[in-house]
Amino acid sequence: MYRRSLGAHVRASLEYEADFWILVFGVGLSQCVGLVFIGAVFAKVPHINGWGLWEVVLMYSMMTIGQGCSELFAEGSWDLPMLVNRGELDRMLVRPYPVILQVCSFRLGMNAFGTLAVGTVLLVTALARLHVHWTPARAAIALLVFASALVVKVSLTVIANASAFWLRGTISTFAAGADQLGDLTRYPLTIYGVGLRAFLSTAVPFAFVGFFPAAWVLGHGQSAWVGLLTPLAAAYCVTVAVLAFRFGLRRYDSAGN
Amino acid sequence: MDEPLIRARALTKTFRRPDKGPGLAGSARHLITRKYTEHHAIDGIDLDVAAGEAVAYVGRNGAGKSTTVKLLTGILVPSSGEVRVAGVVPHQDRIANARNIGVVFGQRTQLWWDLPVRETFTLLRDMYRIPPERYRATLARLTEVLDLGPLLPVTGRKLSLGQRMRADLAAALLHEPPIVYLDEPTIGLDIEVKDRVREFLRDLVANGTTVLLTTHDLGDIEDVCRRIVIVDGGRIIHDGPLAAVRDELARERSMHVQPAVPVDLAAIRAALPGTEVSGEPGEFSIRFDRFAYSAGQVAAAVMGLAEIRDFRIDEPGIEDVVRRVYEGGLVESPTGAPA
Ligand SMILES: Nc1ncnc2c1ncn2[C@@H]1O[C@H](COP(=O)(O)OP(=O)(O)OP(=O)(O)O)[C@@H](O)[C@H]1O
Ligand SMILES: [Mg+2]
Numbered sequence: 001m002y003r004r005s006l007g008a009h010v011r012a013s014l015e016y017e018a019d020f021w022i023l024v025f026g027v028g029l030s031q032c033v034g035l036v037f038i039g040a041v042f043a044k045v046p047h048i049n050g051w052g053l054w055e056v057v058l059m060y061s062m063m064t065i066g067q068g069c070s071e072l073f074a075e076g077s078w079d080l081p082m083l084v085n086r087g088e089l090d091r092m093l094v095r096p097y098p099v100i101l102q103v104c105s106f107r108l109g110m111n112a113f114g115t116l117a118v119g120t121v122l123l124v125t126a127l128a129r130l131h132v133h134w135t136p137a138r139a140a141i142a143l144l145v146f147a148s149a150l151v152v153k154v155s156l157t158v159i160a161n162a163s164a165f166w167l168r169g170t171i172s173t174f175a176a177g178a179d180q181l182g183d184l185t186r187y188p189l190t191i192y193g194v195g196l197r198a199f200l201s202t203a204v205p206f207a208f209v210g211f212f213p214a215a216w217v218l219g220h221g222q223s224a225w226v227g228l229l230t231p232l233a234a235a236y237c238v239t240v241a242v243l244a245f246r247f248g249l250r251r252y253d254s255a256g257n
Numbered sequence: 258m259d260e261p262l263i264r265a266r267a268l269t270k271t272f273r274r275p276d277k278g279p280g281l282a283g284s285a286r287h288l289i290t291r292k293y294t295e296h297h298a299i300d301g302i303d304l305d306v307a308a309g310e311a312v313a314y315v316g317r318n319g320a321g322k323s324t325t326v327k328l329l330t331g332i333l334v335p336s337s338g339e340v341r342v343a344g345v346v347p348h349q350d351r352i353a354n355a356r357n358i359g360v361v362f363g364q365r366t367q368l369w370w371d372l373p374v375r376e377t378f379t380l381l382r383d384m385y386r387i388p389p390e391r392y393r394a395t396l397a398r399l400t401e402v403l404d405l406g407p408l409l410p411v412t413g414r415k416l417s418l419g420q421r422m423r424a425d426l427a428a429a430l431l432h433e434p435p436i437v438y439l440d441e442p443t444i445g446l447d448i449e450v451k452d453r454v455r456e457f458l459r460d461l462v463a464n465g466t467t468v469l470l471t472t473h474d475l476g477d478i479e480d481v482c483r484r485i486v487i488v489d490g491g492r493i494i495h496d497g498p499l500a501a502v503r504d505e506l507a508r509e510r511s512m513h514v515q516p517a518v519p520v521d522l523a524a525i526r527a528a529l530p531g532t533e534v535s536g537e538p539g540e541f542s543i544r545f546d547r548f549a550y551s552a553g554q555v556a557a558a559v560m561g562l563a564e565i566r567d568f569r570i571d572e573p574g575i576e577d578v579v580r581r582v583y584e585g586g587l588v589e590s591p592t593g594a595p596a
Contacts, residue, residue: 004383091367093332096355097384250334250348253272254327 027114031064034186035122051188055218058126059210062146063186064119066153066209068112074154076106077161081172084164087255100245104158132217145213145227148234153209155237156182162241165248182206190221201226208233260344262436262467263306263329268338269491270299270324298324300491301338306469308435311462313478313499314471315575316488322471323362325488326440329469330360342436356385359429363441366421367428368413374424375409378431385432392431399427402457419450426457437461439470443477455481473575479503487582495582505581511571512543512555520563528558 038060042053080103083089092102132138160178167174185206189197201207208230214220216227276292299321306312316322327333328340331347331354340347347354361367369377382392400406403423408416416424422442429437439458443451451474458481462468470482478485478499485502487495495502519538526534532555533544545555552570559565 004380087365090327090332090362090365093351094330094355094358094360094367095381095384096352098352252333254332256323 025114027111028118031115031118034060034183038187049188049190051190051220054126054129055214055220056187057122058130058218059188059214060186061119061122061126062149062210062213063153063182064115064122066119066150066182068114068116068119069150070154070157071109071112071115074104074157074161075109075112076102076104077158078172078175079103079106080161081164081167081170084252085168085170085255087253089249089252090254093249093252098245099249100158100242103245130218141228142213142217145216145230148230149209149213151234152205152230152237153182155234155241156204156206156209158241159237159244162244162248165244165251178204182209185209185211205233205237260341261305262308262310262343263304263469264339264341265302265304265325265329266339268299268302268304268325268328268340269297269336270321270328270333271336272296272298297491299328299335302488302491302493304486304493304496306467308467309465310484311468311470311482313482313485314469314488315473315475315478315485315578316471317575317579318473320488321491322488323440324491326360326362326438326469326471330354330358330438356432357434357436359432359434359437361422361425361429361437361439361442363422363439363444366413366425368416368421368424370413373410373412374405374416377413377424377428378409381428381431387432391433395431395433396427399430402460403427403453418445419447422446422450422454426454430461434466436467437469439468441472442470443472443474451476475573475575475578487578489579489582494579502578508546508548509573510545510547510552512545512552513540513569513571514543514559514565515540515567516559517564517566520559524562525559528562529555 035057038053038056041048042056046052048056083092083103083106089099089103092099095102157175157179160175161172163174163178164172181200181204184192184196185200189200189207189211192200197207201212212223212227213230214227215224216230218224272295273293274296276294302321302325304325314322314325324333328335329342329347331349331351334348342354343357345354345357368374369380372380378396381387387395400409403426405423405427408420408424411420413421413424426442442458443454446454455477458468458470458477462481468481470478472478483499485495485497485499486493487502516539522534522536522538522541525541525543526532529543529545529550531546531549534541535544536542543555543559556565556568559568
């Protein structure tokens, strides 16, 4: 059902956006800005807090793929302020399908494909350069951890946007700000202070998108095992997102016609 | 069946409106003071609707009709009171409730804006898990009675109002819900489409669907509903058989006459005692009691005195109904639902 809805949107968008490839290219370019920054830093120093170039690229790529997934699966949540304000949730509320999923599939981020492509290339390149001792078990766990990491990212986007139920604004400034926080975790978490570190790994666990999973795969640092908690973080984020919608919808007032 | 299909008890909905002054300054002040006024849109509604009943839900603008529908459909959470629809509390068990109901909001489309109508229907089919056979049959039937054929390949945004309403009706009924809420389904439609929609509603009711219909156009409910509920200020002020309201209203009719040459109004008054004649000799109105005179008798009496160039009889409107309720013209029990 969800796939169908998104698929229909892809077709619809493709009809309108003849410049699909330009879009993909543009996104690639915007993702490269961060890479240039990483490149510039590592041209001067070989390590940041003990993290090498390809290790950082690995974290960075996870965050990029996560962002792509958000654009693919949760882009509609950015429309939540508009949907709430104009009473457009009415029609979703009378359908036998969770509103949270209807909202997420309301729109498709056309950037998604570009972002995912860039992220995948980075991930594969980084893993090829790094020396990981792959065993079947390790690979299986890595898959689970990475998949969970993506769930964390998508859920955090949805949670940030669910603030619209309470803020009642017409644009998602708050959510955009919250989302930017995530960009901090494109780089090793250890470069930040204790407070920020704790914040990004518990309350708003962006660190579980890139940093902890990467640290676990690489077996890097004393707290590498934390990466194994990623599925837990994912469960936590999904629960919060679902609850945010449940409580938010109780506050929903529709709109006089 | 012990419990009515739709049951509301002491239902209320209070909206909080921010107390903003005008302009930017007012908005800024609101950020600090956070003052609100409470607005009781629905103020203690008791309503029972039995399975298969067709109820007209009417009232003036802002009476609370749409808000009631939103409470019954689970879109809004009531501020207090109880509501159960087919054994389900709509706002608590939304998905179960959604399977039982079809909803049309005349003022707002439920179609996907950027998808062809056919794709919207396919999405709904998947959402409601309608078996393919069933879907084909229902779609074929709806396509025929609503003449949807030419609309299926058209994108939602490109439909005209009348086309959109027909597609919306079909979208709400694809899963053959036993309960259907229609909030002003004929708003803004021309006579031809209106007639088509009305006929469609008649069939729907004849097939046993429970219908709650809100409208400003008494013509919509004539042949569709047997029961009328009148709301005003968020309260039900009348609930009873439509026929009684119609008779009561029809008691008073107005005939507007344009004679070919000016006539003496006094002569008309003399010819039709008990009526109220107003206007000019060149164009006048006669208010009469339908049980005292038939329209034919009034017209005949006027024609006996002058040649009529043109005349029309005014249909009573919702405002007349509400006014009559307040005047005590309707003697039906104000709250009791019919047995
Ligand atoms: N979302 C909302 N927020 C605040 N007030 C609202 C909201 N929706 C409706 N109201 C108010 O509640 C009252 C009832 O509105 P409602 O839409 O139910 O009226 P209605 O009977 O459907 O009127 P109409 O015939 O104009 O459609 C109105 O005074 C309206 O201003
Ligand atoms: Mg209304």
